[in-house]
Amino acid sequence: MTRVEHFAVTLSALTCVALWIGCASPTPLVVEQTRQSYETAAAETDTARHAAVQLYEAEKVVVRLESEAEEGSSEAKLDHLAYLAQRRIELARIETERAVTRERVKELSKRRDALLLEARTREAKAARGMAAAEAQEAERARREAEAAMQRAKQLERELKDLEARRTAEGLQLTMRGVLFAFDSDELQPGARTSLERIAEFLNGYPNQAVSVDGHTDSVGDETYNQSLSERRARSTADYLVAQGVARSRISVHGHGESQPVAPNTNEAGRQKNRRVEILLKDRGAT
Amino acid sequence: MRQVHLAAAVVAGSFLMACASVPPTADIAQAEVAVKEAQKEGAAQSSPLALRMAQDKLRLARELADKGEMVGSRRNAQQAEVDALVAAAEARRNEASEALEALEASVRTLEEEIQHDAR
Numbered sequence: 364m365t366r367v368e369h370f371a372v373t374l375s376a377l378t379c380v381a382l383w384i385g386c387a388s389p390t391p392l393v394v395e396q397t398r399q400s401y402e403t404a405a406a407e408t409d410t411a412r413h414a415a416v417q418l419y420e421a422e423k424v425v426v427r428l429e430s431e432a433e434e435g436s437s438e439a440k441l442d443h444l445a446y447l448a449q450r451r452i453e454l455a456r457i458e459t460e461r462a463v464t465r466e467r468v469k470e471l472s473k474r475r476d477a478l479l480l481e482a483r484t485r486e487a488k489a490a491r492g493m494a495a496a497e498a499q500e501a502e503r504a505r506r507e508a509e510a511a512m513q514r515a516k517q518l519e520r521e522l523k524d525l526e527a528r529r530t531a532e533g534l535q536l537t538m539r540g541v542l543f544a545f546d547s548d549e550l551q552p553g554a555r556t557s558l559e560r561i562a563e564f565l566n567g568y569p570n571q572a573v574s575v576d577g578h579t580d581s582v583g584d585e586t587y588n589q590s591l592s593e594r595r596a597r598s599t600a601d602y603l604v605a606q607g608v609a610r611s612r613i614s615v616h617g618h619g620e621s622q623p624v625a626p627n628t629n630e631a632g633r634q635k636n637r638r639v640e641i642l643l644k645d646r647g648a649t
Numbered sequence: 650m651r652q653v654h655l656a657a658a659v660v661a662g663s664f665l666m667a668c669a670s671v672p673p674t675a676d677i678a679q680a681e682v683a684v685k686e687a688q689k690e691g692a693a694q695s696s697p698l699a700l701r702m703a704q705d706k707l708r709l710a711r712e713l714a715d716k717g718e719m720v721g722s723r724r725n726a727q728q729a730e731v732d733a734l735v736a737a738a739e740a741r742r743n744e745a746s747e748a749l750e751a752l753e754a755s756v757r758t759l760e761e762e763i764q765h766d767a768r
Contacts, residue, residue, distance in 0.1 A: 443724045450731035454738055461742035464749050471752045478759040485766050 393445045394432045401425045404452050413462035414455035421451035515567065533571075533644040536561055538599075542639060548594035550602055558599065561641055562606030573613045574642040575600045580633035581620040593617025599639045672714045676726035680707045683733035687740065696739035703732035 404410050405418055428444040519527070528535045538561075542554040550558070565573055577596030579588040596615045604610045625632035684703050692700040706729035713722035 439724075443728070446728055447731055450728075450735055453735055454731070457735065457738040457742050461738070461745050464742065464745040468745065468749050468752055471749065471756055475752060475756050475759065478756060478763065482759060482763055482766070485763065489766075 390429075391432055391438070391441055393441055394428055397425055397428055397445045397448045400449060400452050404455055407459070409463055410455055410459045412459075414458040417451065417455035417458050421448060421455055424448040424451055530642070532574075533642050536564075536641040536643070538639045538641070543595055543598075543637075546591070548591065548598045550598055555602065558602050559606055562603050562608050565603065565608045565612075565641075565643060566606075568643060569609070569612075571612070572644040573603070573608065574644060575603070575613060575615050576640045576642065577615075577617045578622055578624075578636060578638050578640065579620050580636040581623070581627040582633065585619060589617055589619035591617075592619045595639055599641070603641075670717070670719065672719060673710070673723035673726050676723050676730070677707070677710050677714065680710065680726045680729035680733065683730045683737070687733045687737035690737045690740040691744070692733075692736035692740040694740075695743045696736040699732050699736035699739060703729045703736060705729075706732060 401418075401421055404421070410418065424444060425448045428441060428448055431444060432441055528537070538554065538557055542551055543549065565571075575596045577592035577594070577599070579592050579595075581588075593615070594617070596617050600610075600613045600615045603613065620627075620636070623632075623636045624638070625635035627633050627636060680703070684700070684707055687696075687700050687703065706725040710722045710725035710729060713719070713725060
């Protein structure tokens with residue numbers, strides 16, 4: 364071997380060593396980057412939890428990439444494997460996003476169901492509340508009607524004492540007994556209580572006309588009795604007006620001794636004839 | 650020395666020939682399956698870029714196999730498969746996201762209604 368040959372062999376050996384060092388160490392950048400991407404993805408809790416399979420597939424490729432780099436495979440082959448690894452890592456990331464989204468969908472579905480239930484409950488409650496208010500209103504109306512009827516019955520019972528009588532013209536109330544002093548048109552105190560009750564009754568029917576008719580017995584002059592009956596009717600009407608009965612509703616008539624309801628031959632009959640009749644006219648009769 | 654070199658060259662050459670001469674049928678088939686799956690998941694609308702990459706690489710893999718460039722064909726087929734897998738996964742994820750958005754909107758509406766009623 365010549366010196367020149369020796370030098371050439373040494374040089375080629377050194378070149379080989381240098382090339383070998385260049386290939387094997389340091390690790391190519393693409394390999395380091397891929398390993399780094401994988402480690403970053405694997406360190407995330409969500410990814411580890413939801414994409415274990417995808418991570419495993421990714422790591423298989425990363426390991427293969429690293430061993431190919433150790434063996435000094437071509438740059439094209441390493442780039443190819445790095446691409447496959449990056450796509451597998453991306454798959455793990457996407458799968459994780461999908462799983463997290465689906466978990467959120469599940470939670471939100473529960474929330475929506477709860478809200479739907481709440482909304483329906485509210486509607487039902489509102490409906491019940493309205494029904495309760497209506498029932499209350501109906502009950503109140505019923506009580507009012509009941510009370511009004513009771514009051515009307517009460518009044519009618521009281522009016523029986525006043526000899527209320529239904530006639531063709533309407534309801535006739537006859538006041539008898541000691542209403543007036545002899546030959547007087549002034550109401551006796553005892554008559555006032557009865558008239559107050561009558562006034563209350565009349566006020567219960569504010570739209571119906573009232574006729575007040577005075578009558579006398581046959582004792583005395585007929586003309587005088589006519590005048591007396593009119594004055595007594597007027598006096599009675601005045602008292603009713605004082606009790607709140609509208610004067611426009613009231614018509615006043617005197618009939619003197621012309622309409623006896625009993626014979627004038629004895630005192631009992633004459634007392635029956637000395638009377639004031641109050642007629643609550645039926646609507647059709649006004 | 651020269652004989653040893655020759656032997657090594659023959660071994661390496663035959664090995665390379667074996668690798669390079671067999672078409673990557675299995676890889677291409679897998680890529681085809683993955684692309685079809687992605688299309689079924691609606692990737693054409695949801696993830697068009699990844700699907701298009703998968704389709705292009707699959708076509709290239711077939712072309713290279715016809716030309717006898719088996720290494721390039723295999724790599725393109727393998728990349729086409731992962732691209733298609735990504736396209737399908739993105740499509741599924743987007744579907745889930747849309748469901749979530751619809752749900753969020755419905756919950757918001759319900760909450761507003763209930764607050765309105767409460768007043």
